[in-house]
Amino acid sequence: MQNILEGIWKAIQLLLQGDPEVIRITLLSLQVSMLATVISLVLGLPLGTFLALAHFPTRRFWISLINTGMALPPVVVGLVVSIFLWRSGPLGDLHLIYTPWAIVIAQVLIAFPMAAGLTISALQQMDPRLRVQLLGLGASRAQMILSLWKEARLPLTAALIAAFGSVISEVGASMMVGGNLQGSTRVLTTAIVLETSRGEFASAIALSLILLTLAFLVNFALTTLQQHRR
């Protein structure tokens, strides 16, 4: 207990001093996770919308695949991305392994099924007659989809929150494809693992507090957006 309290006190001191390494790690975590979330949304929202609204023979298979992807273990994603980006792998010539881009790719693979799957569920929960009504009011297909997204903004923002939450807190894939290299690919979660393994609990607690605060602030902003004019 004494160790924990000392750790918290040291963590507060570390934060107040504005340690440059801590700031760098924090900023990299934010950049990587936000970029991965945005890419996941850009890919997941249209795909989820298509799978929710279109009718074609293999639709159920693709939805099942997306739903399975929502439960994909990060270490498995890390393994697959590592195999592809490894120097002798199919995409080895791109020299992306152990770079922040590798972490972004892995995190997109984790968050994208979540964005698509939650979009499918959000749109399928809506009254299907609403689509007919919108078309009956003279909406083009694009206007109809935009109106449906607007109407489903609550569950869609929840999808965004879930996607960001899954990548900011993920450690396995980032460690495997990023390598936790100081000054290059070390993010908050991988740094916490490292500091804990070294017995540097104060640093680990400080980084954990930052991670929790960041997660809270981003989620608070998204929740405010979600609940706006509800």
Next chain:
Amino acid sequence: MTTLLEFHNLVIKADKTVILDLPEMAVDRNEVLVVVGPNGAGKSTLLQSAAGLLKPTSGRVYFTSHPELAGLEYRRKISTVFQSPLLMSDTVRANIGSGLRFRQVPASEIQRRVNFWMEQLHISHLAKRRANNLSGGEAQRVSLARAFCLETELIMMDEPFSALDTPTRQELLRELRELLSRTGQTCIYVTHDLQEALAVGDRVAILFEGRLHQLEKAAEVFKHPKTPKVAEFVGVENIIPGTVSSKTNDLLQIRVDGMMLEAVGTASIGDTVYACLRPEDITLYPVGADGRTSTARNRLPCRISHLIHQGPLVRIELDADFPLTALVTRPSAEEMNLAAGTEVLAVFKATAIHLIESGHAHRDQAS
């Protein structure tokens, strides 16, 4: 009267089952055409295909003034109101203006039209209210305003008031009828409720199992149904099959299970006909009185099988060698001591019988 919308050989199938088969039908400009029929008759399918929301298996629907229009351009010539208001989670004002925004109408024009139609539908005070805080009647008024403010050539309504309570439905029906006649708005109105059809429609199209059985002025359909199914649908409870046995000018003698009925019609001797008789057109007399004071030609001795009390009226099921239903007021039933097993005389005029000739009856069976 010019035609606004035409249906040509329209066939809609779902999994090889014919949902709608409509060789020809036209909607005139400035008229309210009510499409009426029981559940599964194909009414909503007809409306959705007319609104460009459902692609027909074959045939087509088009505006006579713009026969080349299709897709989005066609849909933007029409506005629709459905049974459920299906409003967006936004303000009343935003909901009413949504169709105009889809058409990229300038904001000032949207404001003008939205204000005007909110006033017409008595909902100006709800402008800033969010749509999820409205009562059923208010929400349907918003839905009507949203459709009317598009000022399209044609409005289509699919059972817009069927989910509302009776007083609200009656009030909205009256207002809608008044609004449609005042504006001369062309409208296709779908309902399963005959009373609603008669209250709103200029003409009524009756559908059964995807086929059009009759399309005429509302009162005409009510008085002169063309098929036994239509007769049953418009409330004719006595549809009696018989054969014309003799004819003097327009007065026909019809043989029904050994009894003779007299009716006015144009059928020929030997024709099979359906004699349609409304229960309210039958007068009952005690056997002793035998109704000689009446000039009615038909006097059938009957026995009462059942009495069903329906508030101020009593429905009386009679056995006249064939089943017959009469409707009398409660005081009359009490005065005559009517009860099951009582012998009475059922009296009705020859002109009270509407005859459906066998040709129509056969076509009905074929359909």
